[in-house]
Amino acid sequence: MQIFGVDIGGSGIKGAPVDLDKGDVSQKRFKVLTPHPATLDGVADGVKQVVRRFGWSGPVGLTFPGVVTAKSTIRSAANVDKTWIGTDARALFSERLGGLPVTVVNDADAAGVAEMRFGAGKGRTGTVILLTFGTGIGSALFSDGVLVPNTEFGHLELGGTDAEQRASSKAKEEAGLSWEQWANRVRRYLTHVEMLFSPNLIIVGGGISRDSDKFFHFLDGIQAEIVPAQLHNDAGIVGAAMCAARTDPFVKFSVTHGKAHG
Template sequence: MANKAVGIDIGGTGIKGAVVDVSNGKLLSDRVKIPTPVGGEPDAIVETVQQIIKKLGGVDKKEPVGVCFPAVVVNGTTLSAANVSKSWIGLEAEKLFEKSLGCDIRFVNDADAAGYAETLYGAAEKAKGLIIMTTLGTGIGTAIIYKGVLVPNAELGHIELEGVDYETKASYAAKEREDLSWGDWAARLQKYYSALEAYFHPDLFIVGGGVSKEYKDFLPLLKLDTPIVPATLRNNAGILGAAALAAGK
């Protein structure tokens, strides 16, 4: 297993990357960030990733590269697309990046990468058993890790409650769209996390997304049997997780 890898995190508004020491989760370079090209077309995003890698000093052929992306990823193919072009749906994305970058890569879902990073280096570093990571943002991204093994492409944000895809009611975007108080939003989160608790009985919930910085305003309002804690890696989680998965950490 390599101790050094490149992690690239592709988002709807920005693409960022860094060189990572996967033995400890520390960045070995400055984090480079470039805005996501308007429209989020595959070729434009690949070109932006090439620019980031160039700014990082290029890639040694023996250096693993991990890329995380806001989509369901099965065998390197993207089956969905969030806040990027619909051209990604059904695209053999991993092969596209490997051909363009000239090296092997590991292409994974962004919530999976973030959740995996939190289990290695962050909020769940010392936790055991079943961990569910949720990211509260435009939607609700989720990752399942059991005894250190990632179960990929869990789309638990789309659980149906009250007759609707519940991320439309409980995401942070829903809070902002409906101008909900912390208390009113927490009531919706209570229904969501109670459902996950009933379905999976996890040992730990981790809450990520930008709003996790304000966890004191809503997490204490939740009444659950499962411990629930904020993510700790913030904007580096995707980079760290993608690098670790690429390196076989």
């Protein structure tokens, strides 16, 4: 079975058809830059461009970098235009895609669902947290394989400000930090997360997970097991498609032992 997945990020909008049996994209993904400012029309047009590239005419799953309610209403917009807040994202994207059925979920939740089903969290129980380090810091929390949606741990305080302002990969680039300097910030952040939630496993995702060998050895003092994501930047696309394949992706999305069920 194939569903189209689109991952909307602060810097790019990327998508591809997803093979839900394999948990992988079935064609090379296509990406366009996220417009700045990331307005409703600009982002919706970007999504349309990605989907139309493949001539897709079926269901579409989309991620969004913010809180998304069960009725697809956007409640936060840290890295996109604030006009998104209060928008019915499902209605907006469906209209722009010519009436295609659309499912919209938080971006890190989608990535977490994919990693728990097909990647680094497969078969893992207990408390598992996925953290995506990109334009911001996204989070997905699982308790015995069941997703707790819209956690937004990137907005925990670190050094007097949102953690993502200090420890995201964007923050690393903007401040010109070395891997060790940036990892020191990440370690402080992970220490705080561990103190609050005592996870068994922390999965580090986002494109920067491909460079785990450059900074993981600096993350000492964390008791939880820390592993890089396996699906890397495709996790959001795969997870979005997985959510779109479900009748209700917000009710007990359990991926324990490799099985997704509601």
